[in-house]
Amino acid sequence: MPTPRKAIISIEDTPYYHCVSRCVRRAYLCGKDSYTGQSYEHRRAWVEERILELSEVFAIDICAYVVMSNHIHLVLCVDIYEVNGWSDRDVVKRWHQLFKGTEISQKFAKGLALEDFEMTSLSGTIAKYRSRLSDISWFMRALNEPIARKANREDKCSGRFWEGRFKSQALLDEAAVLACMAYVDLNPMRAKIAETPESSDFTSIQRRIKAAFVGKQPSNLLAFVGNERLDIPKGLLFHLDDYLQLVDETGRIIRNDKRGAISDVAMPILHRLNIPQENWLKLTTEFTGLFKGPVGSLQELDVYCEHLARKRRQGAGNCHRWLDSA
Incomplete structure (x- = not known):
């Protein structure tokens, strides 16, 4: 039986959540169907436009997203303070x-x-x-339902387009958040449909790179604001250049299918997160395989499970191995 959302979402513990929606039919959401030869590539734009539109309406920030051929990934950040201030x-x-x-x-x-x-x-x-307006379930509903109706009209059919429920997992600390973001941003490279992050269409990383070329950050994505300090604005507590460099170098290792090394230039984030390079590569290539539930250090996982009265710490072994083993 599926776990109720109230037993997964705990804003008290973390505002960050990784969400995945998959197409339930054999026909593709986007891309080209190798069986029929029909292209659905234009639907990627539908999804991306809707994601960015919703970021301007909900008190939920977009940290990362990718639109793949039959599923989408999102890393979301709920802003309770913003919605209460409206x-x-x-x-x-x-x-x-x-x-x-x-x-x-x-x-x-x-x-x-x-x-x-x-x-x-x-x-x-x-x-x-x-x-x-600060509820992830309503965000995903507002994203998925219009896309399903539009695709069904185009396909001249009815019925479910998405799986019954989107999947979500809590990201309990900054290591989990950043690893999941990189995993999402590198999806097209792992799938061998893009050579570089900047050529990865319909992804947050491509949008961030394009904005960075003119010295800006996308207004509809949660910004990188640097290291924690007094009067720091809302955003991800890392430097944008460090993240882009780290994702680029990680992508090169993944794409080349051979052992590589993260350069000294890109290492500051991993040192701060206390994640060895080997662990980082494992996290950014197998994140959803390693973790089916909440992700974070054992200390954060214990607090999360206690608040939600969960007797079993799902995924504790892998959390300890890949995020606590440094």
């Missing part, structure tokens, strides 16, 4: 960008006068919308 009008406006809302919420959005009973009803509605 005004009621902000919440309604954002919700209406994706959903119709109620008759009362539509009146409120238009600035029309509301009766007392309508205000009471609206208060509960806004609280519900506010909660949903």
